[in-house]
Amino acid sequence: MNARLLILCPGQGGQHAGMFGLAAGDADGAALLGGLRARTARANPPYGDLAAEVLFANRTAQPLIVTATLAMWEALRKHAPPPALVAGYSIGELAAWGVAGALAPEECVALAHARASLMDRCLAQHPGQSLLAVSGLAPQRAAALAAPHGFHLAIVTGEDSCIIGGPASGGDSAATQLAAAGARITPLPVEIASHTPLMAGAVEPFAQALRASGLRAPDTPVLSGISAARLDSREQAVEHLSRQLSETIVWDECMDACAEASITVALELGPGAALSRMLQARHPAIACRSVADFRSLDGIRAWLRRHCG
Structure with missing residues (x-):
């Protein structure tokens, strides 16, 4: 071949x-x-x-x-x-x-x-944005948990991994809720909530x-x-x-x-x-x-x- x-x-x-x-x-x-x-x-x-x-x-x-x-x-x-x-x-x-x-x-x-x-x-126009890498949860589940904190699903990378983007002011509360559900969260060195x-x-x-x-x-x-x-x-x-x-x-x-x-x-x-x-x-x-x-x-x-x- x-x-x-x-x-x-x-x-x-x-x-x-x-x-x-x-x-x-x-x-x-x-x-x-x-x-x-x-x-x-x-x-x-x-x-x-x-x-x-x-x-x-x-x-x-x-x-x-x-x-x-x-x-x-x-x-x-x-x-x-x-x-x-x-x-x-x-x-x-x-x-x-x-x-x-x-x-x-x-x-x-x-x-x-x-x-x-x-x-x-x-x-x-929307100051203070962030991207968070999330692993250990299905992307749709992660997005649903983060949505009340202003976050959106930005990139799906696997069955249990994704990137979410939203306001930096909601990052800590979103991370806390995701971690409580068993996810691992890593802030990314990007200042824009791309793909949201x-x-x-x-x-x-x-x-x-x-x-x-x-x-x-x-x-x-x-x-x-x-x-x-x-x-x-x-x-x-x-x-x-x-x-x-x-x-x-x-x-x-x-x-x-x-x-x-x-x-x-x-x-x-x-x-x-x-x-x-x-x-x-x-x-x-x-x-x-x-x-x-x-x-x-x-x-x-x-x-x-x-x-x-």
């Missing part, structure tokens, strides 16, 4: 100061980073000057993550077979459309800036930004985070990328859709390795790694050759 490659594009949470290092060691990756730096110098900090407040502030984290993801793909794509599918988690879904050839890198990063700005505007109704005000403005962009049909199908459907048109990209700002991401269904598409190999472009680890745990027959697992580009390329031929 021929290898079928899935490319995974991460969301926020795994970013770190050295996340551009591997891609910068490749001529193509370095050229892309240099070009993006020149075009976005006013909006992006230097890639070598990434303090924690820059890495995790929403307005800079989103474009930096997209930049790192696209640069890594640029460094690797000549050494990989054409992907059968691309999937992205939260902001990673925007990067996924760039990896799939539907957006030029500079426009993809510009849209990441626009997305972050629109979400920050929603935060200003608190972001509804950003949906149509972001759809307008997408329509005004050079977005086109992708070369490779992209999974929708809110439906796990395979998307292959500009119109679908506009609808799903905008709607996911305020709707629940069904990442568990996305992982199952990858298995149903007969994916045999999955590579997460980083930063971080959360997506590859979740997929490996849920579908162990798929060979999964993240670029974060390797010390060199040669190591990643050798792994791709071994599993993809």
Whole structure:
């Protein structure tokens, strides 16, 4: 059976100061980073000057993550077979459309800036937001217990794990009630309640930004985070990328859709390795790694050759 490659594009949470290092060691990756730096110098900090407040502030984290993801793909794509599918988690879904050839890198990063700005505007209207990772309870049960405290189901990651988002002022009381029901709760280093109704005000403005962009049909199908459907048109990209700002991401269904598409190999472009680890745990027959697992580009390329031929 021929290898079928899935490319995974991460969301926020795994970013770190050295996340551009591997891609910068490749001529193509370095050229892309240099070009993006020149075009976005006013909006992006230097890639070598990434303090924690820059890495995790929403307005800079989103474009930096997209930049790192696209640069890594640029460094690797000549050494990989054409992907059968691309999937992205939260902001990673925007990067996924760039990896799939539907957006030029500079426009993809510009849209990441626009997305972050629109979400920050929603935060200003509803100050003090938070995301909590919940495990040990069915997602719908967790959502029902947290709802009286203003929380909504943001991302479903498994049968007994999810992320909820809502007002920071209700976080302690929601966590107490969830813990009493047997759940484990971990606050996430994200200041925006993404994928909840608190972001509804950003949906149509972001759809307008997408329509005004050079977005086109992708070369490779992209999974929708809110439906796990395979998307292959500009119109679908506009609808799903905008709607996911305020709707629940069904990442568990996305992982199952990858298995149903007969994916045999999955590579997460980083930063971080959360997506590859979740997929490996849920579908162990798929060979999964993240670029974060390797010390060199040669190591990643050798792994791709071994599993993809």
